[in-house]
Amino acid sequence: MSKKRVLVIDDEPDIRELVEITLGRMQLDTDCAENITRAKQLLQQQTYDLCLTDMHLPDGNGLDLVEFIQQHFPRLPVAVITAHGSIDTAIESMKAGAFDFISKPVDLNVLRKLVNTAIQSSQLPGNEKLPTESFIIGQSKAIQDLTRSIQKLARSQAPIYISGESGSGKELVARSIHELGPRASKPFIAVNCGAIPRELMESEFFGHKKGSFTGAHQDKLGLFQAAEGGTLFFDEVADLPLDMQVKLLRAIQEKSVRPVGASEELVTDVRILCATHKSLETEVKESRFRQDLFYRLNVIQLSVPALRQRREDIALLATHLLQKISSEMQLPAPKLSNAALQTLNDYYFPGNVRELENILERAFTLCENDEIDVGDLQLQTDQTSFVTFEKIENNKNPNQTNTENKNNRIDYPARCAEYSSLDDYLLDVEKEILCDALEKVRWNKTLAAKKLGITFRSLRYRLQKLGLDDE
Numbered sequence: 001m002s003k004k005r006v007l008v009i010d011d012e013p014d015i016r017e018l019v020e021i022t023l024g025r026m027q028l029d030t031d032c033a034e035n036i037t038r039a040k041q042l043l044q045q046q047t048y049d050l051c052l053t054d055m056h057l058p059d060g061n062g063l064d065l066v067e068f069i070q071q072h073f074p075r076l077p078v079a080v081i082t083a084h085g086s087i088d089t090a091i092e093s094m095k096a097g098a099f100d101f102i103s104k105p106v107d108l109n110v111l112r113k114l115v116n117t118a119i120q121s122s123q124l125p126g127n128e129k130l131p132t133e134s135f136i137i138g139q140s141k142a143i144q145d146l147t148r149s150i151q152k153l154a155r156s157q158a159p160i161y162i163s164g165e166s167g168s169g170k171e172l173v174a175r176s177i178h179e180l181g182p183r184a185s186k187p188f189i190a191v192n193c194g195a196i197p198r199e200l201m202e203s204e205f206f207g208h209k210k211g212s213f214t215g216a217h218q219d220k221l222g223l224f225q226a227a228e229g230g231t232l233f234f235d236e237v238a239d240l241p242l243d244m245q246v247k248l249l250r251a252i253q254e255k256s257v258r259p260v261g262a263s264e265e266l267v268t269d270v271r272i273l274c275a276t277h278k279s280l281e282t283e284v285k286e287s288r289f290r291q292d293l294f295y296r297l298n299v300i301q302l303s304v305p306a307l308r309q310r311r312e313d314i315a316l317l318a319t320h321l322l323q324k325i326s327s328e329m330q331l332p333a334p335k336l337s338n339a340a341l342q343t344l345n346d347y348y349f350p351g352n353v354r355e356l357e358n359i360l361e362r363a364f365t366l367c368e369n370d371e372i373d374v375g376d377l378q379l380q381t382d383q384t385s386f387v388t389f390e391k392i393e394n395n396k397n398p399n400q401t402n403t404e405n406k407n408n409r410i411d412y413p414a415r416c417a418e419y420s421s422l423d424d425y426l427l428d429v430e431k432e433i434l435c436d437a438l439e440k441v442r443w444n445k446t447l448a449a450k451k452l453g454i455t456f457r458s459l460r461y462r463l464q465k466l467g468l469d470d471e
């Protein structure tokens, strides 16, 4: 196999030399440039597998070079070398498309890891590669755009904040980013930040040395070490206590961790992804989440659309999920009757794809013959409107299984008898749904309308009708 070639751009001869020697020992060929003009010349003449550039160069900014490469050589990974402490520059460059950053003074250990990941990334096949396990189903524009972003972002090492409603597929997105990237053969570890007891958190994250506290009978590896070379996915990151937020921030910034009771820091190489169904922006505004950590985690934001915002995917997803459910039971997949599909198409899906999965799982066990009909869906409908609504559980128990989920279903028709007319009953249901949605977004009507999949005007009209409008 031919030797890989790296382009190094730095105006300091010492750094060029240090990098060249290090890369030479890794059996890589290196070309050096002292400024942007020369770098651009070399890029036209040679094919490279990686480009490493300083930020402050005599004839311009490294950021411009990152943008130039993004535009003309989109498959070439470029990493930036930043001055110590200038993390803002690093974040800017990753937003512009840099694959990763390394800060000065250059730690050779970190450099070697970065180079290895980059070389693997440049060998990845193009867009034709799709993950097998975590395949994201959907033909809607929103999902197609999301899939394209994932394919592009998988190569980069930038932290990504995945936002989206409960059950919309955030973890699936995180897994796909991992599986499509250069870290695919290394571990993907999902951590539910809300599920780890506070007092064990530091040791869970960073590990501990034997004897560092009562009960530490032997050395223990933390999640960072377990995910070495791979990806750490911090799920429900908004649930991290403030003191852990500080520690996580340090680990991300320094790319190293210190196990509890250890005197030495350990260099780590993990990609950080995170998600939460809460709004991190709101958490920051209300001082429950540190602004600086948010800034580090939110280098790139991906938002996963709610299922009701992409109804055209419902049929496709239903077929896929039924296939999955039935093959687990080694039975043939049932079909959905047209009426059942119509009912699903009209449903609100507060619990998104996970809820669809639960509904179909139950329907699968209820249905006779090999067709699922409206009744099997158990979404009690009447002639005027559907009246089943599953609460979005805000503080979900992370260990909750699908079956437990089902038991949280609130069936309003059970209360129907309390009302003198169906209309009164429906108004009450509507009121409850609107209040619930509004409360979740702190009575921001624009957001609430968006969440409910209705227009702002329609929301105002409904609030007026229910006497809930404060204006």
Ligand SMILES: Nc1ncnc2c1ncn2[C@@H]1O[C@H](COP(=O)(O)OP(=O)(O)OP(=O)(O)O)[C@@H](O)[C@H]1O
Pocket: 135, 136, 137, 138, 164, 165, 166, 167, 168, 169, 170, 171, 172, 173, 276, 277, 317, 353, 354, 357
């Ligand atoms: N587009 C999709 N294609 C196929 N399956 C999907 C899709 N989106 C979600 N799923 C499936 O729906 C379920 C819920 O997805 P996932 O766990 O990723 O959601 P989440 O956003 O992380 O939810 P939560 O906020 O509750 O943690 C999973 O079984 C997942 O495989």
Ligand SMILES: [Mg+2]
Pocket: 170, 171, 235
């Ligand atoms: Mg999740």
